[in-house]
Every structure is written in structure tokens, then in C-alpha cells.
Amino acid sequence: MFQPLEQYFRDTPITxxxxxxxxxxxxxxxxxxxxxxxxxxxxxPESYMVGVTYDGEKRAALVKLYDPxxxxxxxxxxxxxxxxxxxxxxxxxxxxxxEPLMSHSGFDHFEVVEKYDPLKDQKVKMSxxxxxxxxxxxxxxxxxIRDIIPKAWEADIRYYENFLxxxxxxxxxxxxIEDGNLVPVDYKLPKEIVDAIxxxxxNEPKEYREFIDMWIPLFQRPVPKIRRVAVDIEVYSPVVTRxxxxxxxxxxxxxxxxxxSDGMKKVLLLRRPERKDERIKLPHDVKVEFYDDERRLxxxxxxxxxxxxxxxxxxxxxxxxxxxxxxxxxIEPSLTKEIIPIEVGKxxxxxxxxxxxxxxxxxxxxxxxxxxxxxxxxESTLGNIGMALLGLGKLELNKPVSExxxxxxxxxxxxxxxxxxxxxxxxxxxxxxxxxLLSRIARMPIEDVTRSGVSIWIRSMMFYEHRxxxxxxxxxxxxxxxxxxxxTEAIIKGKxxxxxxxxxxxxxxxxxxxxxxxxSLYPSIIKRWNxxxxxxxxxxxxxxxxxxxxxPYWICTKRYxxxxxxxxxxxxxxxxxxxxxxxxxxxxxAVRDLYEVIQQALKVIxxxxxxxxxxxxxxxxxxxxxxxxxxxxxYAITNTIEKAQSLEIPVLYGDTDSIFLKxxxxxxxxxxxxxxxKSLSMDLDVDKVYRYVAFSSRKKNYLGVYPSGxxxxxxxxxxxxxxxxxLKEAFSEMVQVLSExxxxxxxxxxxxxxxxxxxxxxxxLKRHEYSPEELAINIMLGKLPExxxxxxxxxxxxxxxxxxxxxxxxxxxxxxxxxxxxxPGVKPVxxxxxxxxxxxxxxxxxxxxxEQVLDALGLDFHEILGLTRLERFMGNTEENINN
DNA sequence: GCGGACTGCTTACCT
DNA sequence: ACAGGTAAGCAGTCCGCG
Numbered sequence: 001m002f003q004p005l006e007q008y009f010r011d012t013p014i015t016x017x018x019x020x021x022x023x024x025x026x027x028x029x030x031x032x033x034x035x036x037x038x039x040x041x042x043x044x045p046e047s048y049m050v051g052v053t054y055d056g057e058k059r060a061a062l063v064k065l066y067d068p069x070x071x072x073x074x075x076x077x078x079x080x081x082x083x084x085x086x087x088x089x090x091x092x093x094x095x096x097x098x099e100p101l102m103s104h105s106g107f108d109h110f111e112v113v114e115k116y117d118p119l120k121d122q123k124v125k126m127s128x129x130x131x132x133x134x135x136x137x138x139x140x141x142x143x144x145i146r147d148i149i150p151k152a153w154e155a156d157i158r159y160y161e162n163f164l165x166x167x168x169x170x171x172x173x174x175x176x177i178e179d180g181n182l183v184p185v186d187y188k189l190p191k192e193i194v195d196a197i198x199x200x201x202x203n204e205p206k207e208y209r210e211f212i213d214m215w216i217p218l219f220q221r222p223v224p225k226i227r228r229v230a231v232d233i234e235v236y237s238p239v240v241t242r243x244x245x246x247x248x249x250x251x252x253x254x255x256x257x258x259x260x261s262d263g264m265k266k267v268l269l270l271r272r273p274e275r276k277d278e279r280i281k282l283p284h285d286v287k288v289e290f291y292d293d294e295r296r297l298x299x300x301x302x303x304x305x306x307x308x309x310x311x312x313x314x315x316x317x318x319x320x321x322x323x324x325x326x327x328x329x330x331i332e333p334s335l336t337k338e339i340i341p342i343e344v345g346k347x348x349x350x351x352x353x354x355x356x357x358x359x360x361x362x363x364x365x366x367x368x369x370x371x372x373x374x375x376x377x378x379e380s381t382l383g384n385i386g387m388a389l390l391g392l393g394k395l396e397l398n399k400p401v402s403e404x405x406x407x408x409x410x411x412x413x414x415x416x417x418x419x420x421x422x423x424x425x426x427x428x429x430x431x432x433x434x435x436x437l438l439s440r441i442a443r444m445p446i447e448d449v450t451r452s453g454v455s456i457w458i459r460s461m462m463f464y465e466h467r468x469x470x471x472x473x474x475x476x477x478x479x480x481x482x483x484x485x486x487x488t489e490a491i492i493k494g495k496x497x498x499x500x501x502x503x504x505x506x507x508x509x510x511x512x513x514x515x516x517x518x519x520s521l522y523p524s525i526i527k528r529w530n531x532x533x534x535x536x537x538x539x540x541x542x543x544x545x546x547x548x549x550x551x552p553y554w555i556c557t558k559r560y561x562x563x564x565x566x567x568x569x570x571x572x573x574x575x576x577x578x579x580x581x582x583x584x585x586x587x588x589x590a591v592r593d594l595y596e597v598i599q600q601a602l603k604v605i606x607x608x609x610x611x612x613x614x615x616x617x618x619x620x621x622x623x624x625x626x627x628x629x630x631x632x633x634x635y636a637i638t639n640t641i642e643k644a645q646s647l648e649i650p651v652l653y654g655d656t657d658s659i660f661l662k663x664x665x666x667x668x669x670x671x672x673x674x675x676x677x678k679s680l681s682m683d684l685d686v687d688k689v690y691r692y693v694a695f696s697s698r699k700k701n702y703l704g705v706y707p708s709g710x711x712x713x714x715x716x717x718x719x720x721x722x723x724x725x726x727l728k729e730a731f732s733e734m735v736q737v738l739s740e741x742x743x744x745x746x747x748x749x750x751x752x753x754x755x756x757x758x759x760x761x762x763x764x765l766k767r768h769e770y771s772p773e774e775l776a777i778n779i780m781l782g783k784l785p786e787x788x789x790x791x792x793x794x795x796x797x798x799x800x801x802x803x804x805x806x807x808x809x810x811x812x813x814x815x816x817x818x819x820x821x822x823x824p825g826v827k828p829v830x831x832x833x834x835x836x837x838x839x840x841x842x843x844x845x846x847x848x849x850x851e852q853v854l855d856a857l858g859l860d861f862h863e864i865l866g867l868t869r870l871e872r873f874m875g876n877t878e879e880n881i882n883n
Numbered sequence: 884g885c886g887g888a889c890t891g892c893t894t895a896c897c898t
Numbered sequence: 899a900c901a902g903g904t905a906a907g908c909a910g911t912c913c914g915c916g
Contacts, residue, residue, distance in 0.1 A: 367900075454900055492903060493891090499902030500898065521898085522901090607898095611900025618900075626901065656898040656903090700897045700904050715896055715905075722895070779894065791892050791909045848906075 030299045031334050034306065034341070038353070040075045044177035046185045047074060048224055048436075050309070051355045052160045052171060052445045054134055061163040063182060064355065065175060066309050071227040071262075073309040073354050076182050082163050083108060084134040086146055086155035087115075087126040087472070095127055100148045106136020107145065115472040118534035119482055121559065124472065126153065134159035154473050156619070157463065164443060165467040171446065172439040173221060189220050200576055207560045211569035219573070219598050223436045225429065228310035229260040230421035231301075233320045234413045236272075240400040241806045246319055249326035252294045254402070256301050257414040259421040260308065267410040270297050280407045286414060295332045298324065306341045306353055314382045314420045315360040317451070321349035348451055355447050359385075359423055362435070362450040371604045372434060378721050379780075379814060386419035390426055394419070428593055437601040441570075454608035455618045461605075462620060465562055474533070479622055483537050486623045487552060488631065496614060497627040501634050503641065503654035505695040505702065509856055510652055511744070512663040513704070516672065517687040518636060520571050521657035522610035525632045527568025528681050532561025533613070533622035548628040549635040555628075563625070567609045574602040575683075633657065636680055643675050653695060653702070658687065688712075691742065694856035701852060709739045717849045724842075726774040727849050730761040734853065751857060755864045758850055762865055765842050772832040775842065776816035783811050794826045802828050 044067060051064030051073075061078040088095060092110045101107060111128040129145060131137050138146045138155050146155035157165075164171065174185040194216060201212050234255040235244045244251055258266045265285055271292040282288055291297040301324060305311055313320050325342045328335040343350040350356050362368060364380040377385040383394035395415045397404070404412065424431050439449045442457035443464040449457065466473045486497035518524060525531065529548070536548075538556035546555050555561075581587060582595035612618040614626030633656065641651050641659060649672075650662040661669070669686060676684035690704040690712075701715040713719050718731030737753045740746070764770055779795035785803060788796045798817035799809055809815075816829040819841040827836075847861045854861055 456899095458900085490902070495902060497902080502897085502903060517898095608900040611902090613900085614902085615900050630902075658898080698905065717895095717906075720895060720906095782893070788893090793893055793908070795894090852905095 027293075027295055027299075027332065028334060030296065031332075031339060034299065034302055034339050038075045039072075040077060041177060042180045044074050044076075045069065046174045046176055048174050048226075049169065049171050050226070050446055052164060052169075053350075054159045054163075056133070059133060061160050063169075063175075065177070066224065066226060068224040068226075071309065074177070076177055078163065079180060080167070082166060083130045083132070084137050084159050084162065085128050085130045086137050087113075087128055087153035088149050089124070089151055089153075090127060090149070091125075092127055095129070095149065098148060100143075101129075101145060104136060104143075104145060104148065106131045106133055108132050115470055117472045117474075118466075118562070119474050119478060121534070121539055126472065151475070153475060157473075160445075161460065161463070165464045168468065170218065170440055170443055171449075172223070172436045173218065187217075187221065189217060193220065197573075197577055201572070205560070208565060208569060211565050212573065215569060215573055218440045219437070219578070223433050225261070226310050226432060227261050227308060228312055228421075228424065228432075229258050229264070229304065229308040230312045230417045230424070231305070231316070231320060232257050232313070232413055232416040232420060233301075233323065234401050234409060235323060236402045237400070238402070239806075240402075241808055243319075243808060244323065246322035246326055249323055249330050253297060253301075253324065253327060255409050255413045256297070257410070257417040258304055259414070259417040261421075261425075265414065265418075266304075267414050268297055268300055269406055269410060270294055275406060277406045280410065282407070282410055282414070286410075288410060295328075295335070298328045298332075298335070302328075302339075302341050305351065309354040311351055311354060311356045312420055312424055313356065313358050313360075314416065314423075315358060316356060317348045317358040317361060321356065325349070348447070350447055355445075357424075357435070357446065357450050359420060359431075359450075362431075363423075365453055367454045367604050367608055371607050372600050380812065382416060382419055385423065390419065390422050392419055392422065428590075430597060433594075433597045434601055437598060438604070441601060441605060454605065455612045455615055457605060458609060458612050459619045461566065462562065465566060469562075471562075474620070476619060476621060479533060479620065483533065483622050483624050486627045488550070488627055496623060497630065498634075499630050500656035501637055501654070502656070502699045503651065503659070505653040505660075505697065505699060506650070507695050507697045507856060508858075509692055509694050509744075509747070510662050511692045513652060513690040513693045514661045514664050514669060515658055515687045515690070516640075516661065516669070516684055517658040518676075519575050519683045519685055520606060521633055521636070521682075522629050523567050523571035523606045524682055525629050525636070526564050526610065527571060529628070529632055530555050530557075530561050530564045531625050531628055532563040533620050533625055535559060535561035535564065536622070536624050536628060548631055550631040551624075551628055553624050553628050563609070563613075563620075567606065570602055570609075571606055574599050574606065578602065636676075636682055639680065640672070640676060640684065644672060647671055652693070655700065660693065694738070694853060696852050696855040698852065703735070703738065703853060703856075705739055705741065711735050711739050716852050718852070722777055722779045723849065724775050724777055724845070726761070726764075726770045727845060729774075730757055730846075731849060733757045734850070738853075747857065751859060754854075754857070754859070758846070758861070758864050761846055762843065765839055765846065768834050768837060768839070770837075772818050772829050772834065772837070773816075775818045775832075775837060776829040777818070778814050778816045781809060781811055781813050781815060785809060794824075797824045798826045798828045801831065 044065060047065035047067040049063055050066045053062050055062040055077065058077055061082060063076045065074045065076060067074060092112065095110065096102060108130040111130065113126050113128050114123055115126050117124045129149070131145060136145055138144045146152040176183050176185050197212065197216060201209055233253050236251040236254045237244050252270055254270045254272065256268045258264060266287045266289070267282065268289050268291060271290050280288060291300065321342050322344055325340055325344045328340050341352045343352055360380065363377070363385050369375060369377065373389070377388035387393040395412045397412060401409065401412070435446055435450055438457065439446050442449050442460045444457065444460045463473060488498035490496060490498050535556035536553055540556065540558055543557045544554045546557050547553070548555060578595050578599040582592050582599050584592065610626060610629045613620070613622050615621060637654060637657065637659070641654060644651050644659060644661060647668050649664045649668050651659050652662050653660040673684045676682050689707070691707045693702055693704040695702050703716065704712040713735065717723055718728060734754050734757050737750050741750050781795065781799060785796050785799045795815040795817060799815050803809055817826045818829055818832040819825060819838040820827050820832060820836045821838050825838070851861055
């Protein structure tokens, strides 16, 4: 798979020309060549909407269209005179009396509109206040229209979002320009597929089928391959441990690398007087260019950036793009904001011509990390993600960037671009496809969807739907005042309401265990119970009997709830169509892969759909909706457990949406599933079957072995991220032994093997045979070390020992530390020598880690080590472990 | 002044 | 800036102890 390095690389002498000062160049002329000419054709064939923004100069929405034919971006400016606005409940007459509004320079005019108010369940007349520019509505620190009028509706929506929603445009979908107008591309979807999907939902109500119809084209329309370039820069820094400050941009950019989808691999190097390298050895397909004027280097970078519709970076928002922007202005005054093809915002950077995707922002998103990539990467660093998803890590450095030879610098920098680029291409462009699909579902431009969390995606999806149905979007304070806060009491202090049920596990080893679970429990509940902010606690007296079990809440019986329809339709499309189809061997691989991406994108959204209603910062925050969802979940699982018990199936364990059943008969399982369908209207399925499961008495903590011998480990310390390597190693040896156990009898032998593993580990600890690296506990810094005010945890103590050495640490960094004798008891792994290790602490660790499994097997740690109570009390020495 | 019982903080996990 | 529930380890506090 990987080519041998010697073949792959080529030696290139650094030429005389490259080593000596090149001829003078005319910087001004070079800069002029950067002035890019935007193209706004009056006709353009099928092109994809990749960017949407507001052009302050033209005072209009700007749509960036990607034409797959020419691989170029074309601009389209709104020609429909769409204006910024917000709503007021005051009649025009009243508004006219508000002097600051009437004299506001941004005020344009009033309109009277009729909207459906979902909180009142009736039509209302609203005054629409239109403005000349978006900043007049909101966005300035003071004097905005939304602050002048007493109550403003829909004033916190960005202008271009309003534009998208009002014009029914879907980012990521294909459009044409016809005689200067933007029109959706008429496209016939394969009839068999549309019919097949529709058939599955033929018994659903009309309101529901409308949603299915709306989604189908968004998922089924192909996603184009997009021409793109990955960029990475290296900056000179006199202080090794400090990351250069992009605002100050004090030091020169010394290297830049590009890797693009059209096969370009390029490294640009700044020639520095102190470097006297003779040769440079790089892969044969890599172009190298030397520059001795940093200004020319920057101009060359900008030229490349202008050429590509999509620019991909890793942390470019915070660093690379920002640094280039400030550095350019600092060293060459003619490189003005107008000339540099980068737009620097408060917390992101974008491109003037194309779009900028910062993969760090995307991969950092918890939902992406957990649901799309199943926690395959645990740290959001380029090296970590690259290693986990591509098997390609960063190049190791043996000295600081500023001291590297040209060759090492070029290779290092190139590798970063290579990883960044390949993160967008692996598995047939999985990441690009995922981004495009999320963009369509959330109705958000790529640059926004890759930089925001699920709550913003769901907000956008919901807002779009409100506009499409002419529904007034409620103000958060009205929503909260009307629907109120929660009534149940959480088990955890400080939480707002009661959550899921976790069943006390039956300790021990159990053979032949079936796990049943509700498919997409919470989304199913939201659909089945018609949960939505407007349906819960509705105003109709006749709905009051339709109670949510375990709460005083009732649900509307007259209207379908918006979130119920939205989340319900997405859930059904995933569960009934895309997920099974993605596993269907009868389909071509390309189709399966596409369906897999779609079901992944849906999973990401669905998994968060319940939580957002209980999240204070969500713009449709409605705690009773979240609380009811959890309450119905408890109702479903407790009733299912009772039913299982009435069928005399022992329930060993359960968590939220699952129950673990001991040796159930086929017929019993069938009975349970049918019961669930009939009395709960919920899909209960067999999720997995284990050869055996080992439970200790701890919840969220078990080990299950499948008939194939593969092992599921949940919550056990032995596989947690921070656990020292030596323990993970010993633990995985034990897991290997357990995976081979087929019958009760096999346990005898297995237990003996496990005893040996534990003893061997104990002996090695006692003899100081583990290296500090193997002993290191690796814990992530949740915030800057100085921000720990209430307590100082051990990893923070270790972190301070590092900062004292001048090493900069940031939230998200992982601190490796070893327990040592003496104060403060810990040391960063880098500074530890073997003889100061606190062995007794590690023996305690060994004990607690293995105990979780030994408990279940009926083994005792101390008996394994053959220690008597007295010996344990006295402490034990080298002698008594050797015999 | 010290240790045990307790609470609270922090991280990593499960669903 | 999606939720709540659980485990583990440690920091810090309080109280009693001739």
C-alpha cells in the first residue's frame, strides 16, 4: 500500500540560481495580478450552491455556485430586491410614533403581513419592518432597530439565512442561472426509488408524507466532486515553545505546502541566509520553489488560493489564514484588505472567491467525533485524526521548525497538507459528501455547517420550515414563559430534569444473552407522541387528557407538531430506507457507500434532536419537550421490563433503551416484540446476541463476547483513554483469554491464565521494569491550567511543572504524568526517571482495573497475588513475590 | 496535628 | 454550547480525638 521511500523520493541539488539572489521583480505588478475578476454570468448550467453571504458593497445576497464542468466558482447576486427585516406586534400607526425608528438611517419601510402564530394556534397580523442593510436590524452594539422597538420577532437571524429561507433555496443543491435569474435545476429522480420509498409511507398522514417528499431529492441528488486544495504554512519562531501569534504576525512565513485534487503537490520555501543546504530530497511528484523575498512568497500563495473553489486547512481559522492576512499587510502596505483573497472575521476566516473549510473545526465537533466517526479519534489534532482515519501521521521532528533543513521543513509541511487533503478524500470523499449532505439537511452554507454544532443545524432546519409554512418563529422568552420549566427531579445535582433509567446489573457471568433495544428511542418517541414546542401544553381544553405518563404535561391532539414531523420523517428515512439499504449486498457498492453517508448524516442530526430542546442556548429551548421525551422513555423501558418478567425471562441489565435477557426462547422474544408494537407502538428489535456477558455490580460497565469471539467492552477502566499503557496491555491480554472461552468449563483454564497475567504485571511493577511512558496516565486539560480555581487535579499539577519549563499548554492538550514518591506526587512523563515511580499507587491501579472483571468471574485480586491479610498489611517485599 | 467521613470537582465513559 | 446517568480518583472541609 505504501511505496518504499527510497523509490519514491528523488534527490534534487539546490541550483546556483536557487541559492543566489534572483533578479529583481516588480512587486507592484505582481500585486496587481492578484486583483481578481469575479464572474457573474447571465447564464450558467447546473451548478452547486456552495456559498452564501452578504455583499456589503452591492447591498445584496451573494451566492457562490460551483460549476462541475469548469471546476470554477461563479457569483450570482440577488436580483429579487430581498431586504433585511424583522417583525413587530405593534400596528404601523404605533410604530410611526417611535421617533428613533422613523429617523433611523437604515429604516426602509413597513408592510403588514399575516402569519400563523404557533404559540397561539391562530393567525396574527404583524408589522414587517424592512431595512436598507442587515446591520440596521441588529448586529451593531447599539441603536439597532431590534433594540428600538419594544418587542422584535425574527431579528436574530443572519441576513443571508433569511434570504435562503425566504427564497426556498437549499445550499448544496444544484441551480442554474437563466437570463440572470437563479433557478433550481429540474431533475427527474429514478422513479423506482421514489415509488419504493413512498410505498413505505403510504399509510402515514398527508402532512407526514409531505416531509418525506421534501427530503427525498435532498438525499438522492448526487453530490459533485469538488476541486480543492489543502494548504499548510510554517512560520519562523525564535522561541521554540511558543506558537507564533497570528495577530502580531511578527516572523516570516518560511514554508508553505499545497496538495490539491488535480494532483498538484507543491512546496514553497523562503530562502534564509543562515541556511546553507546543498541538496533537497523530496518525492518526485512534488514541485519545490524557492523565494528570497517573503512578499513574493505570499503573493504566490494568494495566487494559488484564488485558483481553487475550495480551500481546506487544519486550524486555518485560528492560525494559517489569519497569519497570512496579518503578515501580508505588515510587510507590504500595498497588500491591502481588498487585494488579499482572504476574509478575516471575528472567529473564522473565509475566502473572497471560494470557500474555506477548516477541518479542525469540523472534526472537533463532538457529534461528528462521536456519531460520524465512532470516536475513532480521541484527540482533535491533525496527527491523531490522520493516524486514526488514514493511518497517516505527522512527521516526527527532532528539532524546532525554525532550525530544520529546507528538506526536513518541506517534508514536514508537505505531510501536513497531505493529511489535510486526504482527510477530505478517504472512503470516496466521505467527508466532503457528509459536509454537503449536512449542508442540505440544515439548509446552511458549507462554511457555516462545518463551523457550528448540532443545535445550530437543527435551529436552521426548523427556521427554514417555519418560513416555508408562514409560521411566526417564537421569541425564546415567550416560549419559556408559556411552556415553563421542568417538574421532575434529576438524580444528578444541578441537572434540570430526570433522565433515563439504568437497571442494576445482575453480577456474574451469563451465557446466551440477547439484547433487545428500541430503534432510535427518542426520535421515535418524538414522532409517536407528537412532541413539539407548540403541541406540548397546547391551549385546547379538549387536549388536556392526552397526558405524558409520569408528568402533568399534555400533548395536542388537533395539530401535528413541527419537530415531530421533521425528526420523525428523518428517523423513518434512516431506519426504514437508508440504513438497511446501506447494508444491502444486492446493491452496487457505490450506491451502498452513498447510502451509508446519508444514514451517517441522519444519525448525527437525530442523535442530538432530543437534547437540543433541553439545551438553554437552543433558540427553540423548551424543557418540557425534553423532559417528556425522557419520561416516555422511562415509561417504555419499565413497561418492557415488567412484560419480560411476566413472560418469565430474567432481565439481567438495561440502560435507557435496551434490555439484556438471559437465555430467552425465540418465541418469548417474538412475544415481547409484538407486545411492544401493540401496546407502545414502538419498534423493539434484537440488537445483538452474546455468547456470554460478564457483569460486575457496576452500571454502564460490562464485557460481552459474541459467538464469533469478538468482544464488546463497555465502560471498563482497562480501555479508557487515560489508563496507562502497561495496564491497557495487560487488560487486553485478559480480554484475549476471555474471547476464547466458549463454555462454563473453559473458565477454569481461563481463570488460571488471567491469574498469570495479573501476577506477571505485578512482578514487573515491583521490579521497575516498565518505562515512564508505559506508566503515564494521560488526561486531557479541560481548560487553561491557571483556570482551575476550585481544586488542582493531578494532571493540572503536572501541567504546571511543564509550563514552568516554558512549554505552552492549551485546553484539549493531553497531559501524560507518572505517579512518583514525594510531593506533589506526580511528574510529567518527560521528566520522570524509573526509580522515583510510586509503585504502590500503580498496584492499586492494577487492582481497581482488574477488579471490574475479576468481580464477575468470582476471583479476588489479593488471592491471585497469594498475599495473606497480614502480608498486605505489612506491605510486601521483593522476596515474597518471587515464590 | 491527624485521620476518617463526607462533599465537590474533574474526567471519561454509556445511552 | 444536544441531554442526563454512572464510575473513579482525588482535593478540600469538617469534626473528633484526652
